[in-house]
Amino acid sequence: MRGFLRPMPVAGSTAAIAAALLFVPGAPNLAADHLDPPTRTDLAVDPTPDMPADIADIFAWYAGDTVRVIVTFGGPNDPNRPASFDRDVLYRIMISTAAPADTPEVVIRARFGRGKNPNEWGVRFEGVPGVTGAIEGPVETTLVKDGVKARAGLFDEPFFFDLQGFRESRSMGRIRFDNRRNFFDGNNDTALVLEIPKDRFANATTPLGFWITTSRIGGQL
Amino acid sequence: MARALRIAAMAGPILLGACGGGGSPPPTPTPTPAPTATATPVSYQVENCFTQTLPGTGGQSMRSMIVPDTLKLDLNRPSGFPNGRDLDDPVIDITLAYLFLDFSVSGQSPMTFANLPLNPPRNDKPFSDTFPFLAPPQGTPQFAATTGTSFDFRTDPDSAYTSVDRMGMPAIATALIGSSLKTTYNDANPTADAAGQFGADQTLQLTHLMDAIGDDLTDLGLKICARTS
Numbered sequence: 001m002r003g004f005l006r007p008m009p010v011a012g013s014t015a016a017i018a019a020a021l022l023f024v025p026g027a028p029n030l031a032a033d034h035l036d037p038p039t040r041t042d043l044a045v046d047p048t049p050d051m052p053a054d055i056a057d058i059f060a061w062y063a064g065d066t067v068r069v070i071v072t073f074g075g076p077n078d079p080n081r082p083a084s085f086d087r088d089v090l091y092r093i094m095i096s097t098a099a100p101a102d103t104p105e106v107v108i109r110a111r112f113g114r115g116k117n118p119n120e121w122g123v124r125f126e127g128v129p130g131v132t133g134a135i136e137g138p139v140e141t142t143l144v145k146d147g148v149k150a151r152a153g154l155f156d157e158p159f160f161f162d163l164q165g166f167r168e169s170r171s172m173g174r175i176r177f178d179n180r181r182n183f184f185d186g187n188n189d190t191a192l193v194l195e196i197p198k199d200r201f202a203n204a205t206t207p208l209g210f211w212i213t214t215s216r217i218g219g220q221l
Numbered sequence: 222m223a224r225a226l227r228i229a230a231m232a233g234p235i236l237l238g239a240c241g242g243g244g245s246p247p248p249t250p251t252p253t254p255a256p257t258a259t260a261t262p263v264s265y266q267v268e269n270c271f272t273q274t275l276p277g278t279g280g281q282s283m284r285s286m287i288v289p290d291t292l293k294l295d296l297n298r299p300s301g302f303p304n305g306r307d308l309d310d311p312v313i314d315i316t317l318a319y320l321f322l323d324f325s326v327s328g329q330s331p332m333t334f335a336n337l338p339l340n341p342p343r344n345d346k347p348f349s350d351t352f353p354f355l356a357p358p359q360g361t362p363q364f365a366a367t368t369g370t371s372f373d374f375r376t377d378p379d380s381a382y383t384s385v386d387r388m389g390m391p392a393i394a395t396a397l398i399g400s401s402l403k404t405t406y407n408d409a410n411p412t413a414d415a416a417g418q419f420g421a422d423q424t425l426q427l428t429h430l431m432d433a434i435g436d437d438l439t440d441l442g443l444k445i446c447a448r449t450s
Contacts, residue, residue, distance in 0.1 A: 032312075032391040032392060033388040033391070033394055036394055036403065037386065037406070038403060039404055040385055053385035057388070057391065060294050062294065063300065063350075067294070067296075068352075070353075079359035079362060080360045080361060082365070083362070087374070087375060101289055101293075102412040102414065103411070111374050111375055113375070119365055120365065121365040122369055122372030124374045138369045138370075138372075139367070140364050140367050142352065142353065151352070151353045153365075154362055156344070156359055158356070159344075160341045160343060160345070170430065173433050174434070175438070179338050182344075185345040188360070191355055193352070207294060207295035209293050211389035213384065213387040214386045214387075217382050217383075219383045220385060
């Protein structure tokens with residue numbers, strides 16, 4: 001079925017470059033957040049795009065007794081490329097749990113660090129509600145501490161959208177969406193994944209408000 | 222119901238079919254020639270699109286959903302976009318409905334486009350109901366080793382880092398912020414959103430989008446949220 005839904009003639013190995021070329025520099029492009037802001041993350045505009053710091057998406061939902069939070073970045077990336085771990089990037093998952101809705105009561109910080117041997121990477125989560133100290137361990141591994149599950153690693157790109165259709169609709173002034181065409185098919189992202197007991201937010205006095213920021217030590221690339 | 226059927230019937234040739242047709246893939250669509258008649262320019266006023274009450278949101282408007290630019294999750298209401306965002310939620314079709322449709326009209330809902338659907342209805346790989354929820358990566362990438370037990374993490378304070386990117390609601394920073402403000406927007410924070418720093422640009426960008434396809438939506442029998450003058 002999915003093959004039928006994938007007529008997009010963009011080879012996976014060149015999808016990231018094609019993505020950059022398809023974007024009109026500076027013009028609004030309806031992606032989740034991929035390649036935005038263009039002057040820092042879009043190869044069509046920036047010769048040194050900061051992929052590890054380029055947020056792709058944030059997801060936050062609940063089911064059963066847990067709240068799930070996923071942040072994806074460094075995508076859409078070639079399926080044969082490794083994950084985008086970078087020691088110099090700070091990821092902050094901000095959560096507002098009380099008024100005003102524009103300030104965070106919870107700040108979860110995530111960083112990557114190299115291990116002692118080649119190709120070893122670790123991840124460290126700080127500030128997770130109800131967790132004493134940090135959650136720390138190797139990437140590509142499910143880490144469990146104080147009832148929280150955490151993981152960082154390489155995954156399939158989860159966003160689905162006909163980017164080409166949106167761009168054509170905007171430029172041609174006609175609706176050009178094609179629901180068989182997912183620009184993000186066949187690509188990967190790097191992701192931070194957290195599953196937190198819902199009761200850790202029992203003291204929230206407003207709906208939770210999530211946002212993610214990235215920043216780099218030493219200035220932008 | 223009559224309106225929904227009319228939309229589906231008229232949208233078909235433009236939307237190029239939906240999943241489930243079976244059989245061999247359809248031929249590559251040929252772009253429709255541009256009409257030769259010169260249409261009378263329409264000036265859209267989009268303020269109503271930001272202020273109308275959005276069904277299923279507990280009385281929220283588009284503006285209250287995106288200002289400040291955070292993803293809201295009410296743990297006392299059913300989870301699912303725009304109350305939070307699950308992996309398989311059709312966020313773009315719902316967002317397009319919020320941006321373009323008039324919900325005072327019977328038969329139009331946030332799911333009007335998602336029910337067609339306008340965009341691909343699902344990811345190319347299935348998600349999991351269990352942790353870590355995402356699908357395994359595509360291709361044959363090299364994975365990092367999982368053997369490490371000691372890692373060299375930075376401990377610098379937040380103030381030592383330089384801002385690169387931020388995100389809350391999907392597609393808002395990308396679609397409703399113009400090129401001249403993109404870096405400013407990403408360096409700003411939700412407090413700046415709440416102060417109205419980007420409101421005028423969001424109005425301008427939605428007006429551009431409405432200029433592009435507002436008339437097409439009207440031609441399809443839909444009532445858009447923008448008003449004409």
